[in-house]
Amino acid sequence: MVTRKGEIVYVIVGNNKDILIPQLDKYRLGRKRLRGLRFLHTHLKGEPLSGDDLTDLALLRLDLIGCIGVDKLGLPSSVFLAHLLPPNQEGKTHELLSPRDIHHINIDFDQFIIELERQITRTEKESQQVISGERAILIGVRDGRKGISAEDSIEELKELARTSSVRVLDTVIQNVHQLNPKYLLGKGKLKELIIKALQLGASLLIFDQELTAAQARSISEIAEIKVLDRTQLILDIFAEHAHTPDGKIQVELAQLKYILPRLKDKSTAFSRLMGGIGGRGPGEQKLETDRRHIRARISYLEKKLGTISKSRRQRRAKRAGSSLPIISIVGYTNAGKSTLLNALTHSHILVENMYFATLDTSSRRLRFPREREAIITDTVGFIRSLPQDLLGAFRSTFEELDDADLLLHVIDVANPCFPEQIEAVKKILYDLDLSHIPILQVFNKIDKISQEMFSIYKKRYQGVFISAGSLDSLKPLIIQLEGMLEDYGCFYPRAGRSGYRRSYI
Ligand SMILES: Nc1nc2c(ncn2[C@@H]2O[C@H](COP(=O)(O)OP(=O)(O)OP(=O)(O)O)[C@@H](O)[C@H]2O)c(=O)[nH]1
Numbered sequence: 001m002v003t004r005k006g007e008i009v010y011v012i013v014g015n016n017k018d019i020l021i022p023q024l025d026k027y028r029l030g031r032k033r034l035r036g037l038r039f040l041h042t043h044l045k046g047e048p049l050s051g052d053d054l055t056d057l058a059l060l061r062l063d064l065i066g067c068i069g070v071d072k073l074g075l076p077s078s079v080f081l082a083h084l085l086p087p088n089q090e091g092k093t094h095e096l097l098s099p100r101d102i103h104h105i106n107i108d109f110d111q112f113i114i115e116l117e118r119q120i121t122r123t124e125k126e127s128q129q130v131i132s133g134e135r136a137i138l139i140g141v142r143d144g145r146k147g148i149s150a151e152d153s154i155e156e157l158k159e160l161a162r163t164s165s166v167r168v169l170d171t172v173i174q175n176v177h178q179l180n181p182k183y184l185l186g187k188g189k190l191k192e193l194i195i196k197a198l199q200l201g202a203s204l205l206i207f208d209q210e211l212t213a214a215q216a217r218s219i220s221e222i223a224e225i226k227v228l229d230r231t232q233l234i235l236d237i238f239a240e241h242a243h244t245p246d247g248k249i250q251v252e253l254a255q256l257k258y259i260l261p262r263l264k265d266k267s268t269a270f271s272r273l274m275g276g277i278g279g280r281g282p283g284e285q286k287l288e289t290d291r292r293h294i295r296a297r298i299s300y301l302e303k304k305l306g307t308i309s310k311s312r313r314q315r316r317a318k319r320a321g322s323s324l325p326i327i328s329i330v331g332y333t334n335a336g337k338s339t340l341l342n343a344l345t346h347s348h349i350l351v352e353n354m355y356f357a358t359l360d361t362s363s364r365r366l367r368f369p370r371e372r373e374a375i376i377t378d379t380v381g382f383i384r385s386l387p388q389d390l391l392g393a394f395r396s397t398f399e400e401l402d403d404a405d406l407l408l409h410v411i412d413v414a415n416p417c418f419p420e421q422i423e424a425v426k427k428i429l430y431d432l433d434l435s436h437i438p439i440l441q442v443f444n445k446i447d448k449i450s451q452e453m454f455s456i457y458k459k460r461y462q463g464v465f466i467s468a469g470s471l472d473s474l475k476p477l478i479i480q481l482e483g484m485l486e487d488y489g490c491f492y493p494r495a496g497r498s499g500y501r502r503s504y505i
């Protein structure tokens with residue numbers, strides 16, 4: 001291993017098959033694009049650079065890799081050299097130089113490396129100009145399991161990244177027969193990914209799959225950039241969108257619970273892992289505290305949350321005490337729940353074209369034409385495989401759904417994945433033990449689909465079709481709502497109601 005100054009910093013002795021490259025801790029990449037080390041080694045049979053050699057070139061981001069052949073007399077013969085390339089149209093990651101005799105190597109290394117770094121940095125700057133926030137590559141893995149397709153799933157991840165103000169530079173979907181336990185992807189694929197990150201100037205890798213602590217650590221160690229998974233991205237969005245004290249506590253709790261089992265050592269790779277995006281959430285400083293500190297914080301927050309749940313329960317009891325029926329709006333995130341509540345009650349809850357705009361519950365009065373009223377509540381949206389820690393932390397928010405006489409399940413028909421989203425919502429309702437409450441499916445955003453699709457869906461699905469933006473389309477919904485509440489006896493004092501309703505605790 002040779003530095004740019006020409007100092008030999010490592011001499012590595014291996015056997016005829018392989019060598020072991022030591023940890024290059026003293027030569028960390030940091031913000032540099034290339035490591036500042038070139039790696040020269042012998043190939044006993046005069047063979048060219050191998051796949052492993054090129055992997056090392058990429059993973060270690062060496063300035064240059066070279067192998068020197070040995071002739072019959074044991075003297076050095078041909079030299080094969082390769083270096084990384086800046087992004088290019090052909091998508092080539094490295095350049096193999098033609099083999100040359102050891103006595104005729106006429107590369108001016110200083111000039112070569114300055115030029116190479118200049119090219120890499122230039123393309124990086126070009127891609128940075130349009131980017132604010134982190135620049136990420138998204139990675140999905142297709143492992144043959146059933147469920148939502150890898151493409152649809154990565155589309156959703158893209159949307160989550162957009163919500164988090166992360167610029168997506170590229171997405172990669174990888175077929176794998178078997179997930180690599182250490183790196184999720186095979187080493188070769190990971191190499192390609194790291195080169196891509198280098199070429200595009202990415203500062204972040206986001207995996208669609210949940211990574212184990214060890215995987216996140218190994219990947220971030222070899223890629224030397226921040227690595228997040230879908231769960232962390234969602235936690236990050238929650239952290240940014242939580243405004244009320246309850247919301248903030250719930251999110252912090254979820255984040256700490258996620259971090260705790262992953263907090264094994266304080267390696268630098270790990271602080272990259274924990275930093276979150278733009279340092280939101282538990283910041284660097286907090287991360288340096290040890291696990292005991294985090295545990296103490298968790299129990300403090302849990303206690304605080306307990307008090308909040310109590311006052312929530314009192315509020316709920318009060319609401320339950322009034323004889324007004326309660327309608328809760330549920331549905332996949334971004335389906336149009338808040339828009340619908342606003343339209344029905346002339347309110348101004350924040351509506352935005354992004355995931356998890358709403359993190360707090362809000363209730364409004366809904367007046368029916370015949371002077372009857374109900375309480376209607378809007379709450380956090382659902383998402384496929386909602387992180388367990390979040391589900392736990394938001395339990396008290398979700399508990400409020402338990403009071404509902406009727407659930408309005410809002411569905412975004414303009415999203416091609418809406419059938420999977422319906423299933424995801426049903427599953428969460430089941431997990432939250434809410435399947436016993438009657439549900440009305442509301443198919444929203446019909447203004448965004450063709451007449452043809454509208455007729456097909458109308459035949460295929462049971463429910464009301466609306467466009468939450470247009471008041472006219474809501475009339476049939478209001479009539480249906482009133483009718484259902486009437487049928488279930490919800491307009492009468494609670495004590496007199498019978499049937500499905502469970503008693504309050
Ligand atoms: N075209 C169209 N857009 C709609 C309709 N309803 C809602 N939207 C848009 O969909 C986006 C999401 O709406 P929200 O009401 O914030 O959705 P939500 O379900 O409350 O989302 P979260 O709170 O983020 O889970 C916004 O940009 C709305 O303007 C509709 O009927 N038609």
Ligand SMILES: [Mg+2]
Nearest residue numbers: 337338357358
């Ligand atoms: Mg909302």
